[in-house]
Amino acid sequence: MAYILFTLSVLLVMGFVGFSSKPSPIYGGLALIISGVVGCVIVLNCGGVYMGLMMFLVYLGGMMVVFGYTTAMAIEEYPETWGSGLEVLGGLLVGLMMEVMLVLWVLSLDEAVVVVVGFSDTGDWVIFEGEGSGLIRGDSIGAGALYDYGRWLVVVAGWTLFVGVYVVIEIVRGN
Amino acid sequence: MNPLAQPIIYTTMITGTLITTLSSHWFLAWVGLEMNMLAFIPILMKKTNPRSTEAAIKYFLMQSTASMVLMMAIISNNLLSGCWTTTSYINQPPSLMMMTALAMKLGMAPFHFWVPEVTQGTPLTSGLLLLTWQKLAPISIMYQIHPSINIHILLTLSTLSTAMGSWGGLNQTQLRKILGYSSITHMGWMMMTLVYNPMTTIFYLTIYIILTTTMFLTLNLSSSTTTLMLSRTWNKSTHLAPLMAPILMSLGGLPPLTGFLPKWIIIQELTMNNSFLIPSIMTIMTLLNLYFYMRLIYTTSLTLFPTSNNTKMTWQLENTKPMPLIPPLIITSTLLLPISPLLLTFH
Numbered sequence: 001m002a003y004i005l006f007t008l009s010v011l012l013v014m015g016f017v018g019f020s021s022k023p024s025p026i027y028g029g030l031a032l033i034i035s036g037v038v039g040c041v042i043v044l045n046c047g048g049v050y051m052g053l054m055m056f057l058v059y060l061g062g063m064m065v066v067f068g069y070t071t072a073m074a075i076e077e078y079p080e081t082w083g084s085g086l087e088v089l090g091g092l093l094v095g096l097m098m099e100v101m102l103v104l105w106v107l108s109l110d111e112a113v114v115v116v117v118g119f120s121d122t123g124d125w126v127i128f129e130g131e132g133s134g135l136i137r138g139d140s141i142g143a144g145a146l147y148d149y150g151r152w153l154v155v156v157a158g159w160t161l162f163v164g165v166y167v168v169i170e171i172v173r174g175n
Numbered sequence: 176m177n178p179l180a181q182p183i184i185y186t187t188m189i190t191g192t193l194i195t196t197l198s199s200h201w202f203l204a205w206v207g208l209e210m211n212m213l214a215f216i217p218i219l220m221k222k223t224n225p226r227s228t229e230a231a232i233k234y235f236l237m238q239s240t241a242s243m244v245l246m247m248a249i250i251s252n253n254l255l256s257g258c259w260t261t262t263s264y265i266n267q268p269p270s271l272m273m274m275t276a277l278a279m280k281l282g283m284a285p286f287h288f289w290v291p292e293v294t295q296g297t298p299l300t301s302g303l304l305l306l307t308w309q310k311l312a313p314i315s316i317m318y319q320i321h322p323s324i325n326i327h328i329l330l331t332l333s334t335l336s337t338a339m340g341s342w343g344g345l346n347q348t349q350l351r352k353i354l355g356y357s358s359i360t361h362m363g364w365m366m367m368t369l370v371y372n373p374m375t376t377i378f379y380l381t382i383y384i385i386l387t388t389t390m391f392l393t394l395n396l397s398s399s400t401t402t403l404m405l406s407r408t409w410n411k412s413t414h415l416a417p418l419m420a421p422i423l424m425s426l427g428g429l430p431p432l433t434g435f436l437p438k439w440i441i442i443q444e445l446t447m448n449n450s451f452l453i454p455s456i457m458t459i460m461t462l463l464n465l466y467f468y469m470r471l472i473y474t475t476s477l478t479l480f481p482t483s484n485n486t487k488m489t490w491q492l493e494n495t496k497p498m499p500l501i502p503p504l505i506i507t508s509t510l511l512l513p514i515s516p517l518l519l520t521f522h
Contacts, residue, residue, distance in 0.1 A: 170217040
């Protein structure tokens with residue numbers, strides 16, 4: 001159980017290899033869902049309960065669903081899957097092979113699983129501050145602070161997302 | 176572009192640059208760059224044809240790769256130092272990644288291959304914005320990180336930019352590609368003194384923007400995009416044909432004109448820091464730039480290409496296209512050298 005974070009990160013990379021070997025978007029979306037679930041569980045294991053559940057709700061339950069519907073509208077007759085051509089299969093196998101070699105190398109070190117981030121001693125998202133209880137969860141209070149201290153960032157991010165959709169419509173309009 | 180869509184697109188492009196230049200948090204600086212790039216794509220595709228689509232795709236791919244590398248550098252810097260402010264010292268590995276990302280955004284060698292092709296695939300006014308406004312935000316970030324930049328790699332990038340910009344522009348007849356290669360050369364010159372005196376970089380940027388704006392607006396008057404079309408300027412707008420000569424010579428950096436002033440200051444800064452070989456190499460390389468500007472002057476005002484007899488009689492002598500700001504820009508881009516002590520207040 002001490003290696004849970006390391007195992008989840010390895011599973012995350014393998015999920016990413018699954019869609020970066022470029023199958024058809026339907027299968028890429030499937031790999032995204034799997035790696036999204038694993039990513040949420042990583043966030044949950046680091047103590048960010050609110051963040052992980054919010055990501056499940058918004059990312060997987062909102063954006064992924066919309067992505068799945070749009071790719072289902074644009075589907076072709078014989079979509080390219082992982083075993084259908086040598087390119088996608090080759091990319092998948094090379095990626096998985098490199099990940100396996102990396103895992104073997106990390107496990108062979110003296111101080112195992114401390115390569116970039118200390119996997120075994122990640123802290124919890126709790127801040128020991130504030131009147132009253134003295135304990136604030138970092139992630140949920142951050143979502144509240146987004147509309148307080150981070151008001152400008154919300155305005156900028158919202159405007160950028162709106163302009164993104166606007167730009168796509170302008171480009172696709174074609175006249 | 177739809178005239179109802181234009182205010183939002185142009186406002187977002189300007190706001191993105193403003194957010195990048197005015198922010199002290201690395202995340203907002205990156206957000207400003209992304210906003211700027213996103214809103215610039217439909218400006219590149221003002222005239223929808225496959226060539227401009229290709230140019231917009233190339234621009235988008237290069238700039239988003241550079242933004243990804245910049246984000247990686249920002250997060251690595253936070254991992255190493257815990258700092259989110261743009262004015263504090265950056266550790267060396269993230270600083271190298273940041274310099275690479277900003278060099279990709281500016282079009283410095285060895286990441287310069289997109290500049291002539293994107294400039295060629297877009298209308299002249301979009302090319303103007305590409306080569307002037309889009310340089311402001313990355314240079315403002317480079318100005319803020321200048322204490323932590325590795326001198327050797329920056330000077331290598333600058334020298335390589337000057338060399339690639341000059342050699343690449345030699346075989347071109349398309350004017351937008353020539354101006355793209357000229358932009359690469361000037362970027363090389365600009366980044367030379369960033370570690371020694373960053374105000375010279377800003378000064379060079381100002382003069383470069385004035386010169387490039389003059390050039391693009393003059394070309395836009397007769398809508399000429401090739402050397403052959405430029406050779407008809409004597410017939411179309413007779414007063415502009417001899418005026419192209421000082422503008423282009425100023426762009427090439429000839430002495431009594433404005434374009435010489437920033438180069439002079441940069442050479443002075445470098446020699447004050449005991450470096451003689453690099454300014455010599457860059458000056459010699461920039462002579463090639465001057466050579467293809469001279470070729471444009473030759474085709475514009477020093478010779479007449481063979482034409483049919485009808486074109487030798489201009490029947491419509493009144494210029495119907497409005498000239499936006501061209502006379503003051505021509506004066507500014509050729510006659511600023513005598514007031515150089517007024518301009519060089521940072522010395």
